[in-house]
Amino acid sequence: MSELVAALPMYDWPEMRGEVDAQWARLRDAFRQRGIDAPERMARSNRDLPPVPGGIRDGAGNLIAPDPATLPPDEFDFHQLWLSPALLFGQTCWGPMELGLSEHVQVIAQPSYEEIEGGQGELYSSALVMLADGGPSVASPDDGKAVIPLDLIRGKRFAFNNPDSMSGLLGLTHDLEAIGESLDIFASRSESGGHRLSIIAIAEGRADIATIDCQSWVLAQRFEPAARQVKVVGWTARRKGLPFITARTTSAGVVASMREAVAELGLTGSVAKQAFVERIV
Structure with missing residues:
Protein backbone atom coordinates (compact mmCIF):
# COMPACT_ATOMS: atom_id res chain seq x y z
CA MET A 1 0.00 0.00 0.00
CA SER A 2 1.40 3.36 -1.02
CA GLU A 3 2.31 5.81 1.75
CA LEU A 4 1.98 8.68 -0.70
CA VAL A 5 -1.03 10.96 -1.16
CA ALA A 6 -2.83 12.23 -4.25
CA ALA A 7 -5.87 14.47 -4.67
CA LEU A 8 -7.61 16.55 -7.34
CA PRO A 9 -9.83 18.67 -5.09
CA MET A 10 -10.29 21.84 -7.08
CA TYR A 11 -13.14 20.68 -9.33
CA ASP A 12 -14.20 17.65 -7.28
CA TRP A 13 -17.89 18.54 -7.06
CA PRO A 14 -20.12 15.70 -5.77
CA GLU A 15 -21.61 15.27 -9.25
CA MET A 16 -18.10 15.03 -10.72
CA ARG A 17 -16.71 12.37 -8.38
CA GLY A 18 -16.93 9.56 -10.92
CA GLU A 19 -15.18 11.58 -13.62
CA VAL A 20 -12.49 12.86 -11.25
CA ASP A 21 -11.92 9.29 -10.04
CA ALA A 22 -11.54 8.19 -13.65
CA GLN A 23 -9.02 10.94 -14.28
CA TRP A 24 -6.99 9.82 -11.28
CA ALA A 25 -7.17 6.18 -12.39
CA ARG A 26 -5.58 7.14 -15.71
CA LEU A 27 -2.88 9.15 -13.96
CA ARG A 28 -2.28 6.47 -11.33
CA ASP A 29 -1.84 3.73 -13.93
CA ALA A 30 0.48 5.91 -16.03
CA PHE A 31 2.57 6.70 -12.95
CA ARG A 32 2.77 3.04 -11.92
CA GLN A 33 3.92 2.08 -15.41
CA ARG A 34 6.87 4.37 -14.77
CA GLY A 35 7.69 2.76 -11.45
CA ILE A 36 6.03 5.39 -9.23
CA ASP A 37 4.25 4.08 -6.12
CA ALA A 38 1.01 5.95 -6.74
CA PRO A 39 -1.86 5.44 -4.26
CA GLU A 40 -4.91 3.47 -5.34
CA ARG A 41 -7.37 6.18 -4.34
CA MET A 42 -7.29 9.91 -3.81
CA ALA A 43 -7.54 11.68 -0.47
CA ARG A 44 -10.83 13.46 0.14
CA SER A 45 -10.68 14.25 3.87
CA ASN A 46 -8.19 14.98 6.62
CA ARG A 47 -8.41 11.37 7.76
CA ASP A 48 -6.89 10.33 4.41
CA LEU A 49 -3.71 12.32 5.10
CA PRO A 50 -0.89 10.46 6.86
CA PRO A 51 -0.05 11.73 10.35
CA VAL A 52 3.02 13.90 10.86
CA PRO A 53 3.86 13.77 14.59
CA GLY A 54 4.95 17.19 15.78
CA GLY A 55 3.48 18.89 12.72
CA ILE A 56 4.67 19.62 9.20
CA ARG A 57 7.95 21.50 8.93
CA ASP A 58 9.75 23.24 6.08
CA GLY A 59 13.31 22.59 4.95
CA ALA A 60 14.67 24.79 7.72
CA GLY A 61 12.73 22.94 10.39
CA ASN A 62 10.11 25.64 10.92
CA LEU A 63 6.60 24.49 11.77
CA ILE A 64 4.29 25.38 8.86
CA ALA A 65 1.22 23.23 9.55
CA PRO A 66 -0.16 21.05 12.33
CA ASP A 67 -0.24 17.26 12.32
CA PRO A 68 -3.16 16.27 10.04
CA ALA A 69 -4.16 13.73 12.69
CA THR A 70 -5.15 16.63 14.98
CA LEU A 71 -7.66 18.08 12.50
CA PRO A 72 -11.39 17.26 12.17
CA PRO A 73 -11.31 13.95 10.27
CA ASP A 74 -14.40 14.57 8.15
CA GLU A 75 -13.22 17.94 6.87
CA PHE A 76 -10.59 18.52 4.18
CA ASP A 77 -8.00 21.23 4.75
CA PHE A 78 -6.47 21.82 1.33
CA HIS A 79 -3.42 23.55 2.82
CA GLN A 80 -2.68 20.39 4.82
CA LEU A 81 -2.85 18.40 1.60
CA TRP A 82 -0.60 20.80 -0.29
CA LEU A 83 1.99 20.94 2.51
CA SER A 84 1.98 17.23 3.25
CA PRO A 85 5.45 15.69 2.86
CA ALA A 86 3.63 12.66 1.42
CA LEU A 87 2.04 14.62 -1.45
CA LEU A 88 2.75 12.86 -4.72
CA PHE A 89 0.24 14.60 -6.95
CA GLY A 90 -2.22 17.38 -6.23
CA GLN A 91 -3.72 20.53 -7.67
CA THR A 92 -3.73 24.00 -6.19
CA CYS A 93 -4.42 27.61 -7.18
CA TRP A 94 -1.95 30.37 -7.98
CA GLY A 95 -3.48 32.40 -5.17
CA PRO A 96 -1.97 30.23 -2.41
CA MET A 97 1.16 29.86 -4.55
CA GLU A 98 1.49 33.65 -4.75
CA LEU A 99 0.97 33.89 -1.00
CA GLY A 100 3.82 31.51 -0.10
CA LEU A 101 2.88 27.95 -0.98
CA SER A 102 5.32 27.98 -3.92
CA GLU A 103 8.23 27.79 -1.43
CA HIS A 104 7.06 24.38 -0.22
CA VAL A 105 6.01 22.51 -3.38
CA GLN A 106 7.14 21.77 -6.92
CA VAL A 107 5.01 22.45 -10.01
CA ILE A 108 4.60 19.39 -12.20
CA ALA A 109 2.56 20.91 -15.02
CA GLN A 110 -0.19 23.34 -15.98
CA PRO A 111 -3.51 21.89 -17.20
CA SER A 112 -5.10 23.10 -20.40
CA TYR A 113 -8.32 25.12 -20.50
CA GLU A 114 -8.35 25.28 -24.28
CA GLU A 115 -11.89 23.98 -24.75
CA ILE A 116 -13.57 26.20 -22.11
CA GLU A 117 -14.89 29.71 -22.69
CA GLY A 118 -12.54 32.02 -20.83
CA GLY A 119 -9.60 29.67 -21.25
CA GLN A 120 -6.70 29.50 -23.68
CA GLY A 121 -4.04 26.81 -23.29
CA GLU A 122 -2.74 26.93 -19.72
CA LYS A 240 -2.10 30.70 -15.40
CA GLY A 241 -4.58 28.04 -14.40
CA LEU A 242 -4.50 25.67 -11.45
CA PRO A 243 -1.12 23.88 -11.40
CA PHE A 244 -0.50 20.22 -10.66
CA ILE A 245 1.97 20.06 -7.76
CA THR A 246 4.03 17.66 -5.67
CA ALA A 247 5.92 17.89 -2.38
CA ARG A 248 9.21 19.81 -2.36
CA THR A 249 10.95 16.56 -1.35
CA THR A 250 9.75 14.55 -4.36
CA SER A 251 12.83 13.47 -6.32
CA ALA A 252 13.72 15.06 -9.64
CA GLY A 253 13.40 11.69 -11.35
CA VAL A 254 9.85 11.15 -10.11
CA VAL A 255 8.86 14.71 -11.07
CA ALA A 256 10.25 14.17 -14.58
CA SER A 257 8.36 10.89 -14.93
CA MET A 258 5.10 12.46 -13.78
CA ARG A 259 5.54 15.33 -16.21
CA GLU A 260 6.02 12.81 -18.98
CA ALA A 261 2.91 10.89 -17.96
CA VAL A 262 0.74 14.00 -17.66
CA ALA A 263 1.84 15.19 -21.09
CA GLU A 264 1.28 11.74 -22.60
CA LEU A 265 -2.29 11.70 -21.27
CA GLY A 266 -2.97 15.05 -22.93
CA LEU A 267 -3.52 17.05 -19.76
CA THR A 268 -1.19 19.94 -20.56
CA GLY A 269 -0.09 22.28 -23.31
CA SER A 270 -1.69 25.03 -25.34
CA VAL A 271 -3.51 22.63 -27.67
CA ALA A 272 -4.20 19.73 -25.30
CA LYS A 273 -7.56 19.06 -23.70
CA GLN A 274 -7.98 18.52 -20.00
CA ALA A 275 -9.09 14.95 -19.38
CA PHE A 276 -12.71 15.58 -18.47
CA VAL A 277 -13.24 18.91 -20.23
CA GLU A 278 -14.76 17.19 -23.27
CA ARG A 279 -17.57 15.90 -21.08
CA ILE A 280 -18.50 19.25 -19.53
CA VAL A 281 -18.63 21.69 -22.46
Missing part, protein backbone atom coordinates in the same frame (compact mmCIF):
# COMPACT_ATOMS: atom_id res chain seq x y z
CA LEU A 123 -4.47 30.27 -19.10
CA TYR A 124 -7.88 30.76 -17.57
CA SER A 125 -10.07 33.65 -16.46
CA SER A 126 -13.07 34.19 -14.22
CA ALA A 127 -16.58 35.19 -15.20
CA LEU A 128 -18.09 38.12 -13.33
CA VAL A 129 -21.64 36.99 -12.63
CA MET A 130 -24.69 38.90 -11.44
CA LEU A 131 -28.43 38.26 -11.26
CA ALA A 132 -29.89 37.70 -14.71
CA ASP A 133 -32.05 40.52 -16.07
CA GLY A 134 -33.14 39.03 -19.38
CA GLY A 135 -30.18 40.43 -21.31
CA PRO A 136 -27.41 38.32 -22.87
CA SER A 137 -24.24 37.25 -21.10
CA VAL A 138 -20.95 38.91 -22.03
CA ALA A 139 -18.71 36.67 -24.15
CA SER A 140 -15.10 36.08 -23.15
CA PRO A 141 -12.88 38.50 -25.12
CA ASP A 142 -10.57 36.98 -27.72
CA ASP A 143 -7.57 38.93 -26.45
CA GLY A 144 -7.94 37.63 -22.88
CA LYS A 145 -7.92 41.12 -21.38
CA ALA A 146 -10.10 42.06 -18.43
CA VAL A 147 -13.64 43.27 -19.05
CA ILE A 148 -14.70 45.05 -15.86
CA PRO A 149 -18.05 46.94 -16.05
CA LEU A 150 -17.28 49.52 -13.37
CA ASP A 151 -20.61 51.37 -13.56
CA LEU A 152 -22.50 48.10 -13.20
CA ILE A 153 -20.58 46.71 -10.23
CA ARG A 154 -19.89 49.89 -8.25
CA GLY A 155 -21.66 49.88 -4.89
CA LYS A 156 -22.68 46.22 -5.16
CA ARG A 157 -22.25 43.42 -2.60
CA PHE A 158 -19.35 41.19 -3.62
CA ALA A 159 -19.11 37.51 -2.63
CA PHE A 160 -15.84 35.58 -2.96
CA ASN A 161 -15.06 31.93 -2.35
CA ASN A 162 -12.02 32.33 -0.05
CA PRO A 163 -9.35 34.95 0.71
CA ASP A 164 -6.45 33.23 -1.08
CA SER A 165 -8.30 32.41 -4.30
CA MET A 166 -6.82 33.85 -7.49
CA SER A 167 -10.00 33.23 -9.46
CA GLY A 168 -12.44 34.39 -6.81
CA LEU A 169 -10.65 37.39 -5.30
CA LEU A 170 -6.99 38.09 -6.07
CA GLY A 171 -7.33 38.17 -9.87
CA LEU A 172 -10.12 40.72 -9.71
CA THR A 173 -8.11 42.70 -7.15
CA HIS A 174 -5.18 42.86 -9.58
CA ASP A 175 -7.43 43.84 -12.48
CA LEU A 176 -9.08 46.64 -10.48
CA GLU A 177 -5.70 47.95 -9.37
CA ALA A 178 -4.56 48.02 -13.00
CA ILE A 179 -7.33 50.54 -13.79
CA GLY A 180 -6.87 52.61 -10.65
CA GLU A 181 -9.63 51.02 -8.60
CA SER A 182 -9.77 48.63 -5.65
CA LEU A 183 -12.14 46.30 -3.86
CA ASP A 184 -13.45 49.41 -2.12
CA ILE A 185 -15.61 49.82 -5.21
CA PHE A 186 -17.99 47.35 -3.56
CA ALA A 187 -20.47 48.23 -0.84
CA SER A 188 -19.53 45.06 1.03
CA ARG A 189 -17.42 41.93 0.71
CA SER A 190 -18.29 38.51 2.14
CA GLU A 191 -16.68 35.08 2.04
CA SER A 192 -19.04 32.40 0.72
CA GLY A 193 -16.84 29.33 1.14
CA GLY A 194 -16.91 28.23 -2.51
CA HIS A 195 -17.64 29.31 -6.07
CA ARG A 196 -20.87 27.33 -6.09
CA LEU A 197 -21.94 28.98 -2.85
CA SER A 198 -21.21 32.41 -4.32
CA ILE A 199 -23.57 31.69 -7.21
CA ILE A 200 -26.26 30.51 -4.81
CA ALA A 201 -25.79 33.66 -2.70
CA ILE A 202 -26.49 35.84 -5.76
CA ALA A 203 -29.52 33.79 -6.79
CA GLU A 204 -30.91 34.05 -3.25
CA GLY A 205 -30.34 37.81 -3.04
CA ARG A 206 -27.60 37.71 -0.39
CA ALA A 207 -24.94 39.07 -2.77
CA ASP A 208 -24.88 40.94 -6.07
CA ILE A 209 -21.70 39.86 -7.82
CA ALA A 210 -18.98 37.20 -7.76
CA THR A 211 -16.06 36.07 -9.92
CA ILE A 212 -16.23 32.40 -10.84
CA ASP A 213 -13.34 30.64 -12.60
CA CYS A 214 -14.31 29.55 -16.08
CA GLN A 215 -14.23 25.81 -15.40
CA SER A 216 -16.30 26.14 -12.22
CA TRP A 217 -18.74 28.27 -14.23
CA VAL A 218 -19.11 25.44 -16.75
CA LEU A 219 -19.71 22.99 -13.91
CA ALA A 220 -22.27 25.33 -12.35
CA GLN A 221 -24.19 25.56 -15.59
CA ARG A 222 -24.23 21.79 -15.74
CA PHE A 223 -25.05 20.96 -12.12
CA GLU A 224 -26.21 24.00 -10.12
CA PRO A 225 -29.83 25.16 -10.64
CA ALA A 226 -29.01 28.59 -9.19
CA ALA A 227 -26.71 29.23 -12.18
CA ARG A 228 -29.82 29.66 -14.35
CA GLN A 229 -30.67 32.77 -12.35
CA VAL A 230 -27.38 34.59 -13.00
CA LYS A 231 -25.50 35.78 -16.07
CA VAL A 232 -21.98 36.83 -17.04
CA VAL A 233 -21.39 40.60 -17.05
CA GLY A 234 -17.61 40.66 -17.47
CA TRP A 235 -14.35 38.72 -17.24
CA THR A 236 -11.08 38.94 -15.38
CA ALA A 237 -7.84 38.84 -17.36
CA ARG A 238 -6.47 35.43 -18.29
CA ARG A 239 -3.81 34.03 -15.96
Whole structure:
Protein backbone atom coordinates (compact mmCIF):
# COMPACT_ATOMS: atom_id res chain seq x y z
CA MET A 1 0.00 0.00 0.00
CA SER A 2 1.40 3.36 -1.02
CA GLU A 3 2.31 5.81 1.75
CA LEU A 4 1.98 8.68 -0.70
CA VAL A 5 -1.03 10.96 -1.16
CA ALA A 6 -2.83 12.23 -4.25
CA ALA A 7 -5.87 14.47 -4.67
CA LEU A 8 -7.61 16.55 -7.34
CA PRO A 9 -9.83 18.67 -5.09
CA MET A 10 -10.29 21.84 -7.08
CA TYR A 11 -13.14 20.68 -9.33
CA ASP A 12 -14.20 17.65 -7.28
CA TRP A 13 -17.89 18.54 -7.06
CA PRO A 14 -20.12 15.70 -5.77
CA GLU A 15 -21.61 15.27 -9.25
CA MET A 16 -18.10 15.03 -10.72
CA ARG A 17 -16.71 12.37 -8.38
CA GLY A 18 -16.93 9.56 -10.92
CA GLU A 19 -15.18 11.58 -13.62
CA VAL A 20 -12.49 12.86 -11.25
CA ASP A 21 -11.92 9.29 -10.04
CA ALA A 22 -11.54 8.19 -13.65
CA GLN A 23 -9.02 10.94 -14.28
CA TRP A 24 -6.99 9.82 -11.28
CA ALA A 25 -7.17 6.18 -12.39
CA ARG A 26 -5.58 7.14 -15.71
CA LEU A 27 -2.88 9.15 -13.96
CA ARG A 28 -2.28 6.47 -11.33
CA ASP A 29 -1.84 3.73 -13.93
CA ALA A 30 0.48 5.91 -16.03
CA PHE A 31 2.57 6.70 -12.95
CA ARG A 32 2.77 3.04 -11.92
CA GLN A 33 3.92 2.08 -15.41
CA ARG A 34 6.87 4.37 -14.77
CA GLY A 35 7.69 2.76 -11.45
CA ILE A 36 6.03 5.39 -9.23
CA ASP A 37 4.25 4.08 -6.12
CA ALA A 38 1.01 5.95 -6.74
CA PRO A 39 -1.86 5.44 -4.26
CA GLU A 40 -4.91 3.47 -5.34
CA ARG A 41 -7.37 6.18 -4.34
CA MET A 42 -7.29 9.91 -3.81
CA ALA A 43 -7.54 11.68 -0.47
CA ARG A 44 -10.83 13.46 0.14
CA SER A 45 -10.68 14.25 3.87
CA ASN A 46 -8.19 14.98 6.62
CA ARG A 47 -8.41 11.37 7.76
CA ASP A 48 -6.89 10.33 4.41
CA LEU A 49 -3.71 12.32 5.10
CA PRO A 50 -0.89 10.46 6.86
CA PRO A 51 -0.05 11.73 10.35
CA VAL A 52 3.02 13.90 10.86
CA PRO A 53 3.86 13.77 14.59
CA GLY A 54 4.95 17.19 15.78
CA GLY A 55 3.48 18.89 12.72
CA ILE A 56 4.67 19.62 9.20
CA ARG A 57 7.95 21.50 8.93
CA ASP A 58 9.75 23.24 6.08
CA GLY A 59 13.31 22.59 4.95
CA ALA A 60 14.67 24.79 7.72
CA GLY A 61 12.73 22.94 10.39
CA ASN A 62 10.11 25.64 10.92
CA LEU A 63 6.60 24.49 11.77
CA ILE A 64 4.29 25.38 8.86
CA ALA A 65 1.22 23.23 9.55
CA PRO A 66 -0.16 21.05 12.33
CA ASP A 67 -0.24 17.26 12.32
CA PRO A 68 -3.16 16.27 10.04
CA ALA A 69 -4.16 13.73 12.69
CA THR A 70 -5.15 16.63 14.98
CA LEU A 71 -7.66 18.08 12.50
CA PRO A 72 -11.39 17.26 12.17
CA PRO A 73 -11.31 13.95 10.27
CA ASP A 74 -14.40 14.57 8.15
CA GLU A 75 -13.22 17.94 6.87
CA PHE A 76 -10.59 18.52 4.18
CA ASP A 77 -8.00 21.23 4.75
CA PHE A 78 -6.47 21.82 1.33
CA HIS A 79 -3.42 23.55 2.82
CA GLN A 80 -2.68 20.39 4.82
CA LEU A 81 -2.85 18.40 1.60
CA TRP A 82 -0.60 20.80 -0.29
CA LEU A 83 1.99 20.94 2.51
CA SER A 84 1.98 17.23 3.25
CA PRO A 85 5.45 15.69 2.86
CA ALA A 86 3.63 12.66 1.42
CA LEU A 87 2.04 14.62 -1.45
CA LEU A 88 2.75 12.86 -4.72
CA PHE A 89 0.24 14.60 -6.95
CA GLY A 90 -2.22 17.38 -6.23
CA GLN A 91 -3.72 20.53 -7.67
CA THR A 92 -3.73 24.00 -6.19
CA CYS A 93 -4.42 27.61 -7.18
CA TRP A 94 -1.95 30.37 -7.98
CA GLY A 95 -3.48 32.40 -5.17
CA PRO A 96 -1.97 30.23 -2.41
CA MET A 97 1.16 29.86 -4.55
CA GLU A 98 1.49 33.65 -4.75
CA LEU A 99 0.97 33.89 -1.00
CA GLY A 100 3.82 31.51 -0.10
CA LEU A 101 2.88 27.95 -0.98
CA SER A 102 5.32 27.98 -3.92
CA GLU A 103 8.23 27.79 -1.43
CA HIS A 104 7.06 24.38 -0.22
CA VAL A 105 6.01 22.51 -3.38
CA GLN A 106 7.14 21.77 -6.92
CA VAL A 107 5.01 22.45 -10.01
CA ILE A 108 4.60 19.39 -12.20
CA ALA A 109 2.56 20.91 -15.02
CA GLN A 110 -0.19 23.34 -15.98
CA PRO A 111 -3.51 21.89 -17.20
CA SER A 112 -5.10 23.10 -20.40
CA TYR A 113 -8.32 25.12 -20.50
CA GLU A 114 -8.35 25.28 -24.28
CA GLU A 115 -11.89 23.98 -24.75
CA ILE A 116 -13.57 26.20 -22.11
CA GLU A 117 -14.89 29.71 -22.69
CA GLY A 118 -12.54 32.02 -20.83
CA GLY A 119 -9.60 29.67 -21.25
CA GLN A 120 -6.70 29.50 -23.68
CA GLY A 121 -4.04 26.81 -23.29
CA GLU A 122 -2.74 26.93 -19.72
CA LEU A 123 -4.47 30.27 -19.10
CA TYR A 124 -7.88 30.76 -17.57
CA SER A 125 -10.07 33.65 -16.46
CA SER A 126 -13.07 34.19 -14.22
CA ALA A 127 -16.58 35.19 -15.20
CA LEU A 128 -18.09 38.12 -13.33
CA VAL A 129 -21.64 36.99 -12.63
CA MET A 130 -24.69 38.90 -11.44
CA LEU A 131 -28.43 38.26 -11.26
CA ALA A 132 -29.89 37.70 -14.71
CA ASP A 133 -32.05 40.52 -16.07
CA GLY A 134 -33.14 39.03 -19.38
CA GLY A 135 -30.18 40.43 -21.31
CA PRO A 136 -27.41 38.32 -22.87
CA SER A 137 -24.24 37.25 -21.10
CA VAL A 138 -20.95 38.91 -22.03
CA ALA A 139 -18.71 36.67 -24.15
CA SER A 140 -15.10 36.08 -23.15
CA PRO A 141 -12.88 38.50 -25.12
CA ASP A 142 -10.57 36.98 -27.72
CA ASP A 143 -7.57 38.93 -26.45
CA GLY A 144 -7.94 37.63 -22.88
CA LYS A 145 -7.92 41.12 -21.38
CA ALA A 146 -10.10 42.06 -18.43
CA VAL A 147 -13.64 43.27 -19.05
CA ILE A 148 -14.70 45.05 -15.86
CA PRO A 149 -18.05 46.94 -16.05
CA LEU A 150 -17.28 49.52 -13.37
CA ASP A 151 -20.61 51.37 -13.56
CA LEU A 152 -22.50 48.10 -13.20
CA ILE A 153 -20.58 46.71 -10.23
CA ARG A 154 -19.89 49.89 -8.25
CA GLY A 155 -21.66 49.88 -4.89
CA LYS A 156 -22.68 46.22 -5.16
CA ARG A 157 -22.25 43.42 -2.60
CA PHE A 158 -19.35 41.19 -3.62
CA ALA A 159 -19.11 37.51 -2.63
CA PHE A 160 -15.84 35.58 -2.96
CA ASN A 161 -15.06 31.93 -2.35
CA ASN A 162 -12.02 32.33 -0.05
CA PRO A 163 -9.35 34.95 0.71
CA ASP A 164 -6.45 33.23 -1.08
CA SER A 165 -8.30 32.41 -4.30
CA MET A 166 -6.82 33.85 -7.49
CA SER A 167 -10.00 33.23 -9.46
CA GLY A 168 -12.44 34.39 -6.81
CA LEU A 169 -10.65 37.39 -5.30
CA LEU A 170 -6.99 38.09 -6.07
CA GLY A 171 -7.33 38.17 -9.87
CA LEU A 172 -10.12 40.72 -9.71
CA THR A 173 -8.11 42.70 -7.15
CA HIS A 174 -5.18 42.86 -9.58
CA ASP A 175 -7.43 43.84 -12.48
CA LEU A 176 -9.08 46.64 -10.48
CA GLU A 177 -5.70 47.95 -9.37
CA ALA A 178 -4.56 48.02 -13.00
CA ILE A 179 -7.33 50.54 -13.79
CA GLY A 180 -6.87 52.61 -10.65
CA GLU A 181 -9.63 51.02 -8.60
CA SER A 182 -9.77 48.63 -5.65
CA LEU A 183 -12.14 46.30 -3.86
CA ASP A 184 -13.45 49.41 -2.12
CA ILE A 185 -15.61 49.82 -5.21
CA PHE A 186 -17.99 47.35 -3.56
CA ALA A 187 -20.47 48.23 -0.84
CA SER A 188 -19.53 45.06 1.03
CA ARG A 189 -17.42 41.93 0.71
CA SER A 190 -18.29 38.51 2.14
CA GLU A 191 -16.68 35.08 2.04
CA SER A 192 -19.04 32.40 0.72
CA GLY A 193 -16.84 29.33 1.14
CA GLY A 194 -16.91 28.23 -2.51
CA HIS A 195 -17.64 29.31 -6.07
CA ARG A 196 -20.87 27.33 -6.09
CA LEU A 197 -21.94 28.98 -2.85
CA SER A 198 -21.21 32.41 -4.32
CA ILE A 199 -23.57 31.69 -7.21
CA ILE A 200 -26.26 30.51 -4.81
CA ALA A 201 -25.79 33.66 -2.70
CA ILE A 202 -26.49 35.84 -5.76
CA ALA A 203 -29.52 33.79 -6.79
CA GLU A 204 -30.91 34.05 -3.25
CA GLY A 205 -30.34 37.81 -3.04
CA ARG A 206 -27.60 37.71 -0.39
CA ALA A 207 -24.94 39.07 -2.77
CA ASP A 208 -24.88 40.94 -6.07
CA ILE A 209 -21.70 39.86 -7.82
CA ALA A 210 -18.98 37.20 -7.76
CA THR A 211 -16.06 36.07 -9.92
CA ILE A 212 -16.23 32.40 -10.84
CA ASP A 213 -13.34 30.64 -12.60
CA CYS A 214 -14.31 29.55 -16.08
CA GLN A 215 -14.23 25.81 -15.40
CA SER A 216 -16.30 26.14 -12.22
CA TRP A 217 -18.74 28.27 -14.23
CA VAL A 218 -19.11 25.44 -16.75
CA LEU A 219 -19.71 22.99 -13.91
CA ALA A 220 -22.27 25.33 -12.35
CA GLN A 221 -24.19 25.56 -15.59
CA ARG A 222 -24.23 21.79 -15.74
CA PHE A 223 -25.05 20.96 -12.12
CA GLU A 224 -26.21 24.00 -10.12
CA PRO A 225 -29.83 25.16 -10.64
CA ALA A 226 -29.01 28.59 -9.19
CA ALA A 227 -26.71 29.23 -12.18
CA ARG A 228 -29.82 29.66 -14.35
CA GLN A 229 -30.67 32.77 -12.35
CA VAL A 230 -27.38 34.59 -13.00
CA LYS A 231 -25.50 35.78 -16.07
CA VAL A 232 -21.98 36.83 -17.04
CA VAL A 233 -21.39 40.60 -17.05
CA GLY A 234 -17.61 40.66 -17.47
CA TRP A 235 -14.35 38.72 -17.24
CA THR A 236 -11.08 38.94 -15.38
CA ALA A 237 -7.84 38.84 -17.36
CA ARG A 238 -6.47 35.43 -18.29
CA ARG A 239 -3.81 34.03 -15.96
CA LYS A 240 -2.10 30.70 -15.40
CA GLY A 241 -4.58 28.04 -14.40
CA LEU A 242 -4.50 25.67 -11.45
CA PRO A 243 -1.12 23.88 -11.40
CA PHE A 244 -0.50 20.22 -10.66
CA ILE A 245 1.97 20.06 -7.76
CA THR A 246 4.03 17.66 -5.67
CA ALA A 247 5.92 17.89 -2.38
CA ARG A 248 9.21 19.81 -2.36
CA THR A 249 10.95 16.56 -1.35
CA THR A 250 9.75 14.55 -4.36
CA SER A 251 12.83 13.47 -6.32
CA ALA A 252 13.72 15.06 -9.64
CA GLY A 253 13.40 11.69 -11.35
CA VAL A 254 9.85 11.15 -10.11
CA VAL A 255 8.86 14.71 -11.07
CA ALA A 256 10.25 14.17 -14.58
CA SER A 257 8.36 10.89 -14.93
CA MET A 258 5.10 12.46 -13.78
CA ARG A 259 5.54 15.33 -16.21
CA GLU A 260 6.02 12.81 -18.98
CA ALA A 261 2.91 10.89 -17.96
CA VAL A 262 0.74 14.00 -17.66
CA ALA A 263 1.84 15.19 -21.09
CA GLU A 264 1.28 11.74 -22.60
CA LEU A 265 -2.29 11.70 -21.27
CA GLY A 266 -2.97 15.05 -22.93
CA LEU A 267 -3.52 17.05 -19.76
CA THR A 268 -1.19 19.94 -20.56
CA GLY A 269 -0.09 22.28 -23.31
CA SER A 270 -1.69 25.03 -25.34
CA VAL A 271 -3.51 22.63 -27.67
CA ALA A 272 -4.20 19.73 -25.30
CA LYS A 273 -7.56 19.06 -23.70
CA GLN A 274 -7.98 18.52 -20.00
CA ALA A 275 -9.09 14.95 -19.38
CA PHE A 276 -12.71 15.58 -18.47
CA VAL A 277 -13.24 18.91 -20.23
CA GLU A 278 -14.76 17.19 -23.27
CA ARG A 279 -17.57 15.90 -21.08
CA ILE A 280 -18.50 19.25 -19.53
CA VAL A 281 -18.63 21.69 -22.46
